Amino acid sequence: MLFPTVTFAIFFMVVLPVSWVLIRQPTRTQWKLFMLAASYYFYAYWNPRFVFLLVASTIFNQICGQAISRTAGEGARRVILAVAVAGNLAVLGYFKYYDFFVSSFQNMLDNVGISISPEILSITLPVGISFFTFQALSYVIDIYRRQIEPTSLIDFAVYESFFPHVVAGPIVRAAEFLPQLKERHDPRRIDASKAFFLIFLGLFKKVVLANFLATEIVDRVFANPERYSALESLAAIYAYAVQIYCDFSGYTDMAIGLALLLGFRFPQNFDSPYTAVNLQDFWRRWHMTLSRWLRDYLYIPLGGNRGSARATYRNLMLTMLLGGLWHGAAWTFVIWGGIHGGFLSLEHWRHAARERRGLPELPDTLGRRAIRRFVTFQIVCLAWVFFRSESLDKAFELLGRLSPAHWFESAPELKLSIVVAIAVGIGAQYIPKDTMGRAMATFSRLSPVAQGVALGFALLFINTLGPRGVAPFIYFQF
Secondary structure (H helix, E strand, O other): OOOOOHHHHHHHHHHHHHHHHHHOOOOOHHHHHHHHHHHHHHHHOOOHHHHHHHHHHHHHHHHHHHHHHHOOOHHHHHHHHHHHHHHHHHHHHHHHHHHHHHHHHHHHHHHOOOOOOOOOOOOOOOOOHHHHHHHHHHHHHHHHOOOOOOOOHHHHHHHHHOOOOOOOOOOOOHHHHHHHHOOOOOHHHOOHHHHHHHHHHHHHHHHHHHHHHHHHHHHHHHHOHHHOOHHHHHHHHHHHHHHHHHHHHHHHHHHHHHHHHOOOOOOOOOOOHHHOOOHHHHHOOOOHHHHHHHHHHHHHHHOOOOOOHHHHHHHHHHHHHHHHHHHOOOHHHHHHHHHHHHHHHHHHHHHHHHHHOOOOOOOOOHHHHHHHHHHHHHHHHHHHHHHHOOOHHHHHHHHHOOOHHHOOOOOOOOOHHHHHHHHHHHHHHHOOHHHHHHHHHHHHHOOHHHHHHHHHHHHHHHHHHOOOOOOOOHHHHO
């Protein structure tokens, strides 16, 4: 079930009022059961079979969390944690990576003249499996670290399956969500204006910008890069950078707004990532909940930057390579992670080298900041080529189209509307935060009738500009 559809609108119009009636009851059990049923229905709408996987993940991790909490010996606690981590990763690995590793092994043997025919299962990937698995892992690990206490099974089930974030995030940690189940919720205190503002902002990003760029240039060029000129290829690369940002940040804007209407606060997931001045800054702004997850549960446990410089570079590369594999079972994602890991290591080396020589950082002038932003964006776009391409051959073919030999070819696919959409998608990130805050505050001061009229016109505007139909969100496949 996609957010920007009539089906979801009907679903939410039923869930919202019932939720507010039940959540104000003295006992929250009825609300939790209702929300659990609604979330499972939302998840089952795509494929009912995988609801059982979500239920199994919930029960398994709750048992592990309770066992860790009740066990006194540190050695036994580590064993239970290892079982929990291995169990979660085994399920994730089976669904996401079985075919990838088997086919890669088969190709490797074929190259040395050994022919085998292992069974390739073509396994259907459960939507959102990475997101609810990461949330479950953080729950169990945080219990082991004694940062949180285990909660009841029904509370954990609601947290694991809560429909605004179950299929594509943001990755909400148990410590952020579970305390809100105990808060006193009052619909009169909900910032509905902010919620609707975020929902419609997300709709515009997804339906107008992301879908338009996908259908008008991105899908065509990445499918057959050999047919297009250098200018069209470069435009497609920049268009995909805007598409994936608008698609994913649009989803999280809607998820945050929907959760807010239900009385729950989600963490921010994007902060103008294409204004970053280096790769480290980019990862502080892009998919922020995943960045923090990788930092806290992978990079720091590996040693972070506490060891030698070589160990730090290793930890950065491992974190980003595994982050790439998390996105998908393909060498294109490994290269995507390698590009980010390599440049993060280079930035760390440069900073350390200046410190050793006693040199201060160069002054942050406007011109220097503009150059750093431009270079960072080009690196990010280079990595996006591999992230989006169906194969390494397609990626290198597309990059090859940027050679000088193709710059004087005609570019009939490059329309003014595409250039405008790219400019809007990137330029909007340079709008000062206080400007957006003032716009939201202005909207909140309108009367309910005026807000309804404004939202009606916004919906008409989005429906008019957006292409027919709504494509699935990109991050559903992860």
